[in-house]
Amino acid sequence: MNVSNPIQIKLVAFGVLQEIIGAPSIFISCDPNLESCKENLIKQYPALAKQAIQYAINHQLASENIALTNGSEIALLPPFSGG
Amino acid sequence: MNVSNPIQIKLVAFGVLQEIIGAPSIFISCDPNLESCKENLIKQYPALAKQAIQYAINHQLASENIALTNGSEIALLPPFSGG
Amino acid sequence: MEEKKKKKVFIDGPISAQFIADSISKHSSKKNIGAHNIFLGQIRQDKINDEQVIAIEYTCYKEMAEPILDAIREDCFVKYPLTCLHIYHSLGLVNAGEICLFVFTSSAHRQAAIEACSYLVERIKKEVPIWGKEILSDTSSVWKNNQ
């Protein structure tokens, strides 16, 4: 039984990913884990599939699937290019 | 027959070596090679014997005995401490 | 210790030579400093698709960048015997020829300041969520890619 109640998260996106999403931030509903959220996003924004993306949850890089809670902030980060 | 006519050279000295010589530059007579010149100097200024000294002839470091000509400029250089 | 506290990094627009001079001057009262090392990033007028880069527009994810910069600063003080360190990065538009990054390290002896400075530059480029959009002379733009 991997049924879970969808939660509401804040999605923020930067650089080219912000251009794909079309806004600096949006609110979306998703299952309460990062992998499901990623899948949903790619379904909704197919252009994301071709991009190099790092994910951050509440300002921390998330390198594996982790649980999300209501109100989490997920960030879509393209490769950094500061300096 | 290693007799040679003495020549006149200009001696310049820097840092602590200038303090030992007592002047920024002096003219001295010596045999026309660096080793003889060094020996003369140490006889005349025994305090030089305890010092780390590099010699330069006409603005070039001289690491071995070389011939001197009349009017050569011999420099006594203590360890560099720029920067 | 005071040096390790959270400090202002982001500057609106280019970093001026006067700002750098003022920053250097402030260190003349710290008489245990023997060496400073400064790295400056300047916007290059590269050619991309036959068009010249006329500026880079920087954005960042501040809420994430600031704690990462704090951690980099902390690590650097642990790794190197520094007197102080300062990091400044531009946000917004910086024209070709202008300065967008200013990293400043100081120590009693030169080795620490020199090594710490490139340590910081590498970590900033790699770990801090900042993005540069290269603005080209035909008004098109390209997202910058750090090699």
Next chain:
Amino acid sequence: MEEKKKKKVFIDGPISAQFIADSISKHSSKKNIGAHNIFLGQIRQDKINDEQVIAIEYTCYKEMAEPILDAIREDCFVKYPLTCLHIYHSLGLVNAGEICLFVFTSSAHRQAAIEACSYLVERIKKEVPIWGKEILSDTSSVWKNNQ
């Protein structure tokens, strides 16, 4: 090529922050530069024999120092892809807290500027006939010894 010509190195007294700022500003027109590295030597108020160093008085053997600096500069341009490099060293009195050495390298990408700058600093300290006399607070003095 013009950069490789004989250039003024020696400055009477301390090197001011304003001089450094002006030197940085002059590079904003060179739009192939992406990175600058600057090393600054600052006079430390060391303690020697219980007395504080209040200044260093620098002298040099100019006729020998200048060709050596030219050779170091030449070697550096051969070794690293630099846009330009500048070396300034004080002569005469420089007080504790003031700047006595300013080495400035610029290149398209950061590695060359960073590596060239420490290459220059090492060679300057080791090879250029410059001497520092540390002036102590009781007016005695000690000839400086580079480690």
